[in-house]
Amino acid sequence: MTIFLVFKKLKKLIEDPDLFFYDLFRKRLEKRNTLSISVGVVGKNEPVAKELDREKLASLGLLEFLKETLESRSGVKNGFDPASLLIEKRQVEFALELVDAVRTVHALRVNIYTLDGRFAFKATQRAFGLAKRFSKSLSTVSDFVMELSGHESGDSAVIHFFIGDQSSSGGMVLRSDNVWIRKFMPSEIEAKCNSRETEQASDPIDVVYTWVDSADLEWQSDWQNEFSAESFDSDRYSNHDELRFSLRSLGKYAPWVNRIYVVSNCAPPAWLNIQHQGIMWVRHEEIFPDPSVLPTFNSHAIESCLHRISGLSENFIYFNDDFFLGQPCLPGDFFDEYGRAIAYFESHGLAFPAEVSVETPDYIIATKNSSQLLHDVFQRRPRRLHKHVPYALRRSVLDELECRFDKAFETTRSSKLRSGNDINVASFLCQHYSSATGRAVSADVKNFTAKPSNIAKLLNNGSVGYKFICINDGGNSSSNLAYKRLSRLFLVERYPEKAAWEVAE
Template identity: 40%
Template sequence: MIAEHVGTDFREQLKSGIAAAAEMRNQVKRVRVVRRNRELLARHDRQVVTVDGAPRIAHVVPDATPLQARRANRDEVVAALRAAGIDYFCVRSSSETSAAIAVREEDREQVLTALRQACRIRPGYVVPIRKGQPHEESALPGYGPGPWKRVAHSDVFRCTWYLTDQTGRLILGLRYGCDVEFWRRDGDNLVSPRRNVVAESVPVAEPSVEADDSLFTDLAPLSGERDAEPVPVRTRPAFAAVAVGRRTFPIDVVYTWVDGSDPEWLRQRADFSDTPYHDEAANAARYLSRDELRYSLRSLHLYAPWVRNIYLVTADQTPPWLNTDHPQIKVVSHKDVFRDPASLPTFNSHAIESQLHHIDGLSEHFLYFNDDVMLGQEVLPQQFFLPNGLGKFYLSPALVPFGASSPEDPPVAAAGKNNRRLIAERFGDNIFQKMKHVPHALHRSVLDEIEREFPEEHRRTEASRFRSTGDISVASSLHHYYAFHTQRSFPGEGLVYRYCDVGKPGVERVLGRLLAARGAHVFCLNDTTSTEAELSRQQALMARFLDEYFPFPSPYERGADN
């Protein structure tokens, strides 16, 4: 009994000693990592950022975007391979945000050595890829020897150089890395280690060619658009061929905007104003500018770099911060789009939206944004338009009340009822659902057709200076239902969307979750209920949230480094 008791105590002491020794080794290892990180940071403009609870060395790039991060990671890998004299070619992977480069299996040791050296010179991270996308917590520092043993036999691994802005609030990490694929030789062909959407093998002796980056990710603008310089990449002929299902048409963006604090605009509104028919139509919060447009444009620059031109439709107003010299920005006066000058000035968004297809130079396919709509992460053209031109609309669970419009209806409900009557008379069925507050995918030709098909209702809406019970909502609802019935649009799915009424209680918690997760493709910050007394507090709250989410200026702002 005594011997057994002593043995048990000894085993427990031995376990404790082993655990203490392991903890000591871990502490030494952590000290070494911290010291190594400090040495690396001291030599360059870098920051330590936290991603999913783990520290990462990030390189400070003041105006980095997801597309730029994708290209930068690819270029780092390419530079390392070229310096080592290793042959490679770019492939079209299943990811839009990460690049992929193919190398020969027989060059494995040279590839590993070249990339290990690249990650030592400019600290980067590496992670093996087995199935699907890697997770942030699996990224290992490539400037140490250990991680390379983890990928020494991987068919595919990812190299990533984390980027951040000066504040460390925007972090572009593993999602934008560059995959390295080892293609094995099989006779006269090189065979891919994983499936892609173009070619699973290429001839060994086939010469490389150059192709534009837009063939490898739908995030990139089409070649030749916006007078941008082409971005050539080295590839094989199969990956340089234009595939069926690739978008070939331009997509523009249209904003409508008003500065509700402008004295001249307020004077005009007072000159024409009677008591609006509904309290919501009269709410000052609807006209208040919280600089949402500035941040919506920042979101567009970050997350939709494939957009061609941006049209801002205004009542001869221009935000003082807007860089009107930027080649993408086009400021359009109401006078240039309203066919009947007697309809101006107007204070009715339904009226303004009914005239958007009159914008000179506007593309057939375009997105209509309200300035309170933001992109929360990368969006792709096919989330709004199929490559064959069909548009997508996103139905809301909110319903249009049944029955005829009446003075008691809020403006949105009244317009929805009027839309329903037109669709029922023309096509024989009824509208019941509203649309989500997302960018509306519109066809210029459909809007023109609606003006011809429903001339009386269209003219009545155009002539209504304030929202009225006779309005139709052309751009945000009627277009989608009309295009659906004429086989030009259909209901879309998969766009993650959040709606936030900033005048409602608990908005701070909603915005905090939105900022922490950054999981929405689109979010809308609307306000239809705030009183004059609440506007100042809402202004401060919105400013803090938007500045955290979009911390640095876009090229569309004066004084930004373009």
């Protein structure tokens, strides 16, 4: 019997070493409540022995437990972000050892990467030895992201570690330039890292989605009543569950968002709990000033009414349902410290045709019309499109635009399909008008727009180097089964954790 058990364990060790050591650690921990581990502490020269207290881990949650045990400081990124932690070079190994110890209590998936995508590693729930394998390479970078999540515990955390080095004067210098304060004395850490906590609380930022589902019976009935002889464009109106994963990415990488509004003329998807305090379901009738123009199937018309959502914050972010966050985001990625919107324009401009024809894409027509409005006011003709990434918008600017260009707004809203008289308010007009009036600034961002020819690049952690990702449809790609299969594979791989607003299944 003993020989059989030894053989069985050896077989497990050879075939699945991760599972072997996972079971070994788990069984040992069943016999005690704590696990001794040495961790480095900011400002101290030697590691300090700590006890991994499972009860404290359960009560504090992953992020706060790691922060407290490491005696780290948060708010490094922008002065208030609780998930951006300061550690020293010598603490990198200790942080990884601590995570390994935590993972003996909870079976956690781990994803570690740098924002430039040059370092990326993903470990299953049963893989250990993070410190031994990665501390040396991670000690050389300026910062890295660690994602922890698990099915059993239900706990998760996305932590952005920033590494600091001791200076010759006794102070500390952070390696990354992309931080709130880069140089300070050790005695200033507490005050400097958390110096903006009150600012975040005073400026809520909402998110608005537009969503359509061509499988919705009411939507189909409306379409038949309006366009009985025409078929609809599946690329534009089909639902492939993108909203579920886009919302997951939002909850994972932007937990600071205030409320989420979903604007639609369809019934909510079965998986979405619209009773959740963070979710607001908004029907078209609630935001169109003239309900007689409804139903509408024109996204330009719908977008021209977003600022009319009751209770919407002054600063808000507009998402298409095929937009996804690929890295931790902060309010500063959308609005600067003066409250100005950040516009992510393409580096090149459009060449508008002298005359519009049936071959001219509808988005170019709307862009040309919007550019003409701006030329009439500023004697400048903007040509740069906003990248296909989330749009930072200000409610007061949209109100001002509606007053100034009321006829163009009314014409766009009255068209049930995209037409030659449309303007594209959210994606072009507001961005350039805000820039021209000093209420927006332009910036660059690393983003990825997926299509059938490149979707495979996102798999196996290929997406971690992009802040924004779009799974785009066009050219009948919505019916491309291989494209949809790989898209789904990426979404499930990258966003496996259910959000708080998903109905338990």
